Amino acid sequence: MDLPVDLTTLSADQLRTLAAQLACQLADREREVGEKERELQYRQTRIDQLTHELSAIKRQQFGKRSEQLNTEQMSLLDEAIDTDLAAIEAELEQLQPDTPERKSRQQRPRRAPLPAHLPRTDIHHDPDATTCQCGCELERIGEDISEKLDYTPGMFTVERHIRGKWVCAVNARR
Secondary structure, three states, X not given: OOOOXXXXXXXXXXXXXXXXXXXXXXXXXXXXHHHHHHHHHHXXXXXXXXXXXXXXXXXXXXXXXXXXXXXXXXXXXXXXXXXXXXXXXXXXXXXXXXXXXXXXXXXXXXXXXXXXXXXXXXXXXXXXXXXXXXOOEEEEEEEEEEEEEEEEOOEEEEEEEEEEEEEEHHHHXX
């Protein structure tokens, strides 16, 4: 239907019939669009179904079972992998210098220090007497400190055990 050039020249009845025709045309177009959408959805579903079937057939034809290696081929592959790994490990060892402190760090397990904000209680473990068997006074040359996490209901604390290192002054000079 062709629209007239000037809508102001139409009467009220003509405008009503024009509006009814346009509404019918709009309903027809909406119905066509709905049909097209349903057809498009059907086609997409069919494409997805065929894609899934195709992948299942490819997996069956070219999958792991069809490409299995026999034991001879597998042993050759294992040998090649072992030699490659050995060569890589040797190369890595050459790149890292061996220092005594690195070796000692690798052998000792490392624990993270306890958080500094926790309250600490020092417990000193010193000998009862600081005199040696020879009669001279023992000298303190250092200390070992170990920390232990303690829990009382509602609060964590840290016990620091401090053990002194003592040596006889006379025997140390020899």
